[in-house]
Amino acid sequence: MIKYTLLLYFSLSGLYLWQSGLPQLSHIILLIIIYIYSLFINRLIFKVDFLLLAFFVIYSFGVNIVFYCIYFDIQFLTSTFQIIFNGIIFIFLYSLLHVLPKSKQFVLWGIVLAYLIQWLVLMLGLGETKFFPRYAGTFNDPNQMAYWFIATLVCYYLLREKSSGWLHLFISGSFLIFVVLSFSRSAFLGLLFYIVGLAVLGASKNLKLFFFSILLIFGIASVLFLSNIENGGSNKKLDIIVDRVFHIDFKKQADERGYTRFTEFPEYMLLGSGQGEHKRFNRLKDPSYLNVEMHTSWGGLLFYYGLPGFISIFLLIVFGLGNLSGKTKLLVLSTFVYGLTTYSFRTPIFWVLLSVVYYVNEMNKEIKN
Helix, strand or coil, X not given: CHHHHHHHHHHHCCCCCCCCCCCCHHHHHHHXXXXXXXXXXXXXXXXXXXXXXXXXXXXXXXXXXXXXXXXXXXXXHHHHXXXXXXXXXXXXXXXXXXXXXXXXXXXXXXXXXXXXXHHHHHHCCCCEEECCCEXXXXXXXXXXXXXXXXXXXXXXXXXXXXXXXXXXXXXXXHHHHHHXXXXXXXXXXXXXXXXXXXXXXXXXXXXXXXXXXXXXHHHHHHHHHHHHCCCCCXXXXXXXXXXXXXXXXXXXXXXXXXXXXXXXXXXHHHHCCCCCCHHHHCCCCCCCCCCCXXXXXXXXXXXXXXXXXXXXXXXXXXXXXXXXXXXXHHHHHHXXXXXXXXXXXXXXXXXXXXXXXHHXXXXXXXXXX
8 A cells, every 4th residue: 555655646746736835735645655654564764874864853943943932933933844844754765665675666657657747737738837938837836847857857767677768768858858848957057967977987888879869859858848938939939048048147146046145144154044034134125135045955054054954964965875876976966966056955855865865875785795
């Protein structure tokens, strides 16, 4: 029963029925999985490395509670709940994959079904286009969709045992097409990091063929992107694309994504500011200031929870990559590069990916021993 519920979770993990920050249908399914696992199996596997996660959960709880008592902003409590929930997801999924190793096949097929659902939504014209002309599909935001595709793609390639040519092409091709439709610069940055990294390590003949396939699919996806923009003529379409790719105001981007907070409020980098009451950082009372969370996972982690929070999560990830091959590390790190310009840390799929990374890392370690 757990395996099929896991299949259902991954199949529906790309459907967002409510606004970001609220529990989605797939998150409720995760809670059901945890409940069933606790009821019938009740076996948790806890590594010493996970003490880093336990420290982060306790520390972030303390920081957010302190600032909640000062500002009484419910966002501090919401952030705390999200961290606890994600920590539970990480521990349970890691344990589940160990105790029921055959469940990873259900994860793989769940991802395939999820991609098919995204294609069905696109073909039926049911997906949303937000921040014209960027496609968001079944998500609340194009960047959210792009990150979900990156995370599930990496989960798929980490867990697969045998490579099926057509399935390989379907997963990779779907990822590239939807990332292009999202027009997420964060996703392009992660993809660029991966490709350059592989070039440095030295690509085999198969990888060179894969890169050629990427370029081919990227070209087809670009044509689809252009043909699906319904606003304005072809010149306007081209202007929008050129403006987004080449006319980047880095100062404005740094401000909107929250990086300027480090120079304006350096005192929070030591112990953290807590995640909430964002308007307190609008020191100049600028009416155009965005009272939102920082748009960077790693910058947000450092600013919200200071050096103790940042170091604990950084070390947790480093230890999780220990026994992976160089090329596999690059694939995983590409998802973290994405986090430089978008806040993906609170998204459950981030923690699902991290649990899969730890599971595969542990399997590699056992094989070596």
